[in-house]
Amino acid sequence: MLGFVSASLLISQVAFADVIIPPQEYIGYFDFEGVYTVGGNVKNQNDYGVIPTITVSVIDGKNTFTSTLQHVPIPPNTDIPFKIKIPEVTGDNPILLEANLKFVKTEKSSIPITIIYDKTLIKHDDGHVTGRIFNNGNQTVFNPKILAIVHGHEKVLDVVRNIEYLDKIEPGQILEFSMYPDPSITEDVFFYSCFAPVDTTVIPVVAKKNGGNFNFRYDSGAWYSAAKFNDEGTILTIRGYNSYPLETYANFEFPQISGKEIFNVTLNDKPVNFIQSIDEMGFWHIAFTVEPTSQGILKITGFEKGLPPETSEIPQWVKTNAGWLSTNQISDSEFLEGIDFLFDNGIAVVSSKEITAQSNWKLPSWIKITAGWWYEDKISDDDFLNMIENLVKRKIIIV
Known part of the structure; x- marks a missing residue:
């Protein structure tokens, strides 16, 4: 095993199975862009799979900000890290409270992807890691992703994922991946652990629109928050940031309103090249490349007024x-x-x-x-x- 990576962190055994976030693997910090970030590692010590819901709260002066994330399914006796951005936190000394966990059982089994632990798994001088994954199963895995925990000499520093878009990995296929820590902690990186292949990290978002809730989702190597429509309900703005020195991707999924929507996308009021498509279920997709070390206000115009006709309270x-x-x-x-x-x-x-x-x-x-x-x-x-x-x-x- 390489000196700077390990498959998982060792923990003392407990007398009963549980789903936990160990305190030593739970951290809050301001990232390179000044956005307060919470990272941690969820350990499923049960003999069945679970889908955790993680709620984190941060005391910031007189205010307490809370954010909830429905984590990806975790197979039995498996660790999968998570990361949450809370841009509302701006004080000098925020206090991260203990996370609240609940979960549902699931039959989720491990996806047939393994990290190749050999000389190709390399931590580079700037703190980033490159490596390879292998599909050892008999089914194609679409849009695979790799998560990992970044450690300093004494504490957890960050939670990261592969930066490039991987469309799919066929049985027997080997693909390369790369991971970058947040630039604010690059010089402090000592090793990586808890490499976890997953096949879904789609994030649901709810924004107020024309007196109701407009539900949509996105998948991206970048982070997005503070989604908001204008009063007419025709323009969506959302804050986005990619702290990493490589380009990544974004794919937004919206329900139809009239079916005639023609979208336009800008970042900080500059045009963004994008692809508009519609899937077999009738959802619009807006996909584009996210430039390295970029941030700003993403603006998507072209929405029809009102809510999708089939939309009720249920997304x-x-x-x-x-x-x-x-x-x-x-x-x-x-x-x-x-x-x-x-x-x-x-x-x-x-x-x-x-x-x-x-x-x-x-x-x-x-x-x-x-x-x-x-x-x-x-x-x-x-x-x-x-x-x-x-x-x-x-x-x-x-x-």
Whole structure:
């Protein structure tokens, strides 16, 4: 094993299985762009997979700022790092509070990607790492990503991911990747650990638009926050930043309003070359390259006024997931990610629900049929929410 990397950090064994963020692997700091950043490592010590929801709070003078992240599914006995940006924190001495964790069970197994620990895994003089990944399974993995923890001599410094866009990795294929620490801590980097391959890091966002909630998602090597529409609901602005010295990518996914939207994209009022497309589910995609060490206000114009006609309180992507569940295109765990979102955002409510991880969570087969009915509009949103709330009350679904 190389001196500057390790597959995982050693921790003392506990008497019971749990999902934890070890204090020594949890840190808050101001990044190179002055944005307060929280990073940590989630350890799933259970013999089943979990989907964690992480809530972090920071005391900043007289204010307390809180941010919640639904983490990627974590297979049994696996570590996967996370990172959250909280730009509202601006004081000189913010206090990071202990993170709050909850989770749902999942059948998620490890994706068939391994880090190749040989002489090609190199920490360079400027602190960045290059290496290779190998698909040792029999299925193609689309849009793979690699996460890792960056250490100094005495403490955790950062959480990083591969900077380049990897479209897919075929069975038996080897791909190269590179990771860069935040420029603010480059000189302090000692080693990397907890390399974790994942196949999803799509981030859901909610922005107020024309008196309602407009739900969209993005996938990017850069970070975006503070999404806001203008009063007419036709222009979306969102703050973006890429601290790294290499270009990366961004892909925004929006629901249709009229189906005739023609978008335009600028960064700091300068035109951005982009590709507008529509996927098989009817979602708009805006994809573009993010320049190295860039930041500013991304402005996307061309939205129609109002909200998508099919949009209710429930985001369209949750309904899409229900359709995919009914045809076995996604797992129970991926469907449960959307259900957890409904409870986190107050769309579904069970006043007496208890947060637990030990009850039977397996979805009955008939739920797939009902999910398909909802996707096909054979039952209403209220009928679907009533079903979900009833399943939670009966602890058939655990959130």
